[in-house]
Amino acid sequence: MIWTLFKRRNSAPVARERLQILLAHERSPLGRSSNLISVLQEDILAAISRHVFVEPDSVQVKMDRGEQISTLEIEIEIPNMVAPPLVARAS
Amino acid sequence: MANVVVVTSGKGGVGKTTTTAALGAALAQTGQTVAVVDFDVGLRNLDLVLGAERRVVFDLINVVQGVAKLQQALIRDKRIETLWLLPASQTRDKDALTDEGVAQVIGELRNRFDWVLCDSPAGIERGAQLAMRHADQAVIVTNPEVSSVRDSDRIIGLLDAKTERAERGERIGKHILVTRFDPARASKGEMLGIADIVEILSLPLLGIIPESQEVLRASNLGTPVVLSDPSSTPARAYLEAARRLEGEDLDIVVPTEKKSLLTKLFGRRAA
Incomplete structure (x- = not known):
């Protein structure tokens, strides 16, 4: 309960992350920099889609820029229904 | 030859007119000649914020x-x-404004003043594009809030594509001015921080104007905030922003509201 209250407060990091993802998409047609995220997302999605059916928004790419190194976090959600072999092996 | 500056944002209600009036007054106070131009045809308000609403005879x-x-x-x-x-x-x-007409007026102002500040209408349409068209520099007014940051990003794209300078392949100076900032909420993680906004928009910061009662009081009085109470936090922030616009290299500190011990104890907002 206390934890939920505490967590509710920090909405700024969510805002920041949503903006970074959204703007990476919106900038690409205008030819502005840092569209790496959207390019990566499309390529990964294309590669996965050749083997498993996935929704376009099931591939999430996040970039954290640091001073020395940046990290890339890729999260891919695969639906259980359409990929029975994977589910069987996992359980 | 004047420095032509557009004050723009994409989103409405973020503080473009307040900023134009405050920066204009701050620059003019130093003895430089300043023209502030209201491009918000049909919804003019710069006259009101400057307390000149009853003196308008002819317009742009x-x-x-x-x-x-x-x-x-x-x-x-x-x-x-x-x-x-x-x-x-x-x-x-706004359709009464022609490209050639605006070019001519800005050209004339450029010859007569040290600074020309263009107060852009909200949006990304023709009115906003005409206001930015001849600018040498842009002040992008942004609130620490998702929709404002997104719209700022859109306006930055337009500044890099639709201005005369951009078309000539020259650089247009772009600065972010964060307004309505609440340091307490940002430090608690409830509001986008300055570092977040600067990183997302990747542009230099012109200043941080704190959310303050003084800004509303100034517009109620029809006096730019730098004149109504020069020692107030927003006034000091605007005065410093104006100096940065002139090219001075000043450190930016996140402004804090002065709170009395009583208001601190009872957690009430400083009036």
């Missing part, structure tokens, strides 16, 4: 269409004699 459209001369339309501020206002028309619509 009259000058663009050749009905009035520039010197007939320019209104001199009653407090700072180097500050002049070119008001927008309240009755006409």
Whole structure:
């Protein structure tokens, strides 16, 4: 309960992350920099889609820029229904 | 030759007009000649914020269409004699502004003033594009809030594509001015922080204007905030922003509201 209250407060990091993802998409047609995220997302999605059916928004790419190194976090959600072999092996 | 600056944002209600008035007054106070131009045709408000609403005779459209001369339309501020206002028309619509007409008016202003500040209308349409068209520098007014940051990003794209400088392959100076910032909420993680906004928009910061009662009080009085209470936090932040616009390299500190011990104890907002 206390934890939920505490967590509710920090909405700024969510805002920041949503903006970074959204703007990476919106900038690409205008030819502005840092569209790496959207390019990566499309390529990964294309590669996965050749083997498993996935929704376009099931591939999430996040970039954290640091001073020395940046990290890339890729999260891919695969639906259980359409990929029975994977589910069987996992359980 | 004047430095032409557009004050823009994409989103409405973030503080473009307040900023134009405050920066204009701050620059003019140093003895430089400043013209503030209202491009918000049909919804003019810069006259009101500057307390000159009852002195408007001719406006930008009259000058663009050749009905009035520039010197007939320019209104001199009653407090700072180097500050002049070119008001927008309240009755006409933005289609009355022609590209050539605006180019000519800005050209004339450029020859007569040290600074020309163009107060852009909200949006990304023709009105906003005309306001930014001839700018050498842009002040992008942003609130620490997702929709404002997104719209700022959109406007930055337009500045890099649709301005005269961009078309000539030259650089247009772009700065972010964060307004309505609440340091307490940002430090608690409830509001986007300055570092977040700067990183997302990847542009230098011109200043941070804190959320303050003084800003509303100043517009109620029709006095730019740098004149109504020069020692207030927003006034000091605007005065420093103006110096940065002139090219001075000043450290930016996140402004804090002065709170009395009592308000601190009872957790009430400083009035």
